[in-house]
Amino acid sequence: MAVVDLLTTYFICCRSVLVRELIEILAISRNQKLPQAGEESQILELLIQRDGEFQELMKLAVDQGKIHHEMQLLEKVVEKRDNDIQQLQKQLKEAEHILATAVYQAKEKLKSIEKARKGAISSEEIIKYAHRISASNAVCAPLTWVPGDPRRPYPTDLEMRSGLLGQMNNPSTNGVNGHLPGDALAAGRLPDVLAPQYPWQSSDMSMNMLPPNHSNDFMLEPPGHNKENEDDVEVMSTDSSSSSSDSD
Amino acid sequence: MSLYLLWRDDTGNRLRFQLELEFVQCLANPNYLNFLAQRGYFKDKAFVNYLKYLLYWKEPEYAKYLKYPQCLHMLELLQYEHFRKELVNAQCAKFIDEQQILHWQHYSRKRMRLQQALAEQQQQNNASVK
Numbered sequence A: 001m002a003v004v005d006l007l008t009t010y011f012i013c014c015r016s017v018l019v020r021e022l023i024e025i026l027a028i029s030r031n032q033k034l035p036q037a038g039e040e041s042q043i044l045e046l047l048i049q050r051d052g053e054f055q056e057l058m059k060l061a062v063d064q065g066k067i068h069h070e071m072q073l074l075e076k077v078v079e080k081r082d083n084d085i086q087q088l089q090k091q092l093k094e095a096e097h098i099l100a101t102a103v104y105q106a107k108e109k110l111k112s113i114e115k116a117r118k119g120a121i122s123s124e125e126i127i128k129y130a131h132r133i134s135a136s137n138a139v140c141a142p143l144t145w146v147p148g149d150p151r152r153p154y155p156t157d158l159e160m161r162s163g164l165l166g167q168m169n170n171p172s173t174n175g176v177n178g179h180l181p182g183d184a185l186a187a188g189r190l191p192d193v194l195a196p197q198y199p200w201q202s203s204d205m206s207m208n209m210l211p212p213n214h215s216n217d218f219m220l221e222p223p224g225h226n227k228e229n230e231d232d233v234e235v236m237s238t239d240s241s242s243s244s245s246d247s248d
Numbered sequence B: 001m002s003l004y005l006l007w008r009d010d011t012g013n014r015l016r017f018q019l020e021l022e023f024v025q026c027l028a029n030p031n032y033l034n035f036l037a038q039r040g041y042f043k044d045k046a047f048v049n050y051l052k053y054l055l056y057w058k059e060p061e062y063a064k065y066l067k068y069p070q071c072l073h074m075l076e077l078l079q080y081e082h083f084r085k086e087l088v089n090a091q092c093a094k095f096i097d098e099q100q101i102l103h104w105q106h107y108s109r110k111r112m113r114l115q116q117a118l119a120e121q122q123q124q125n126n127a128s129v130k
Helices: A002-032 A037-118 A123-135 A157-162 A164-169 A181-187 A227-234 B010-026 B030-038 B045-058 B070-078 B081-086 B090-104 B106-129
Strands: none
Touching: A002 A037, A157 A164, A164 B010, B010 B045, B010 B070, B030 B070, B030 B090, B045 B070, B070 B081, B090 B106
C-alpha cells in the first residue's frame, strides 16, 4: 500500500500545482477582466483529465495490491508444502538407514549361522578327541613332570625315529624293520612297546583315510628319484649310514 | 624303494597318509624345525609348496587324527618366509621350545593352584572349628 500512498502524494502535488495555477489565473482574470476563459477551461479540463488518470491509477494500484496479497498467501502455502516435503524426506532417510542396518545385521547373522552349521561336530566326537589328546599328555603336561623329564609336547627325536618315517630310512637298525614298512603295517607287527605311546601307528583308525590327491606341483623330479621323499627319510639319518634307501 | 610308485595305488595312498600324518606332527618339534632350517630345506621351493599342500590337515576330517594339534599352528607359521628364515637361529628354536613347554604345563599348574587353594581352605575350616 506504500505504492498507493506514493501515487496519492504525487497526484496531490500535481493537483495542487494545477489548483494553484487555476487560482492564479482566476485572480489575474478578475483583475484584468479579460476573456481568458479559454485558458481557464483548458486548465480545468487538464485538471479533470489528471483527476481521471489519477483515479484509474488508484484502481490499478488497489488491484495490484490485491494480487500482491494473494501472492504472499500463495508463497506461504508453498513454504508449508516445502517443509512438509523436507520432513518426509528426513523420515524416509531415517527409515532407509534403519532398514539398511537391519538388513546388514541379518546378513551377518546368516553368515555366522552358515559358519556354525558347516562346522557342526557332535559333542561326543569332540569329547572323544579331547580325551585322546589329553590322555597321552600331548597337550597337557603330566602332573609329575619336572625339568629333566624327557617327555615333551611334541614328538621327540626317539619317537620320530621309531615312527614310519624313521623306520623307512633305517631298515636295518631294528629287528622288525627287515621288511618294507607296508609289510610291517599289514602284518600288524609294529613294536608293541612303542605302539601305545606313538599314536600315529594306530592303523585301525587311519586305514580308511586317504590324503587328498595332488598333482606333481611340488616340482618333483621324474619318477625314480623323488626329491621330496628324500627329505622325509633323509632327515632322520644324521647318525646312520643308510643313505641309500631312497628310491632308485 | 620307489616311493613314487606308492602314489599310484590305494595301499600307497594309505601309506602316504600315515607318512604325512607323522611328518606334519613332527613339525610341532621346534628342534626339528631348526634342523630343517639349518640344512636349507626351507629354501627349497618344492618343500615350501609341500608345506602349503600339508595345510589340508586343518580340515576337521583330517585334523581328528592329530595327536599333537599344536603342529597345525607351526604349520601355519611356516607358511611365512620370515618365520622360516628365523628358524635358522638356535635361540629362536630354543625360545619356541621353552614357550611350548610352559604353555604345556599351564593346566597342571592351574590344577595345582586350585588344589593348594582347596587345601588352604580346608585348613582354615579345621582351624575355625577348633
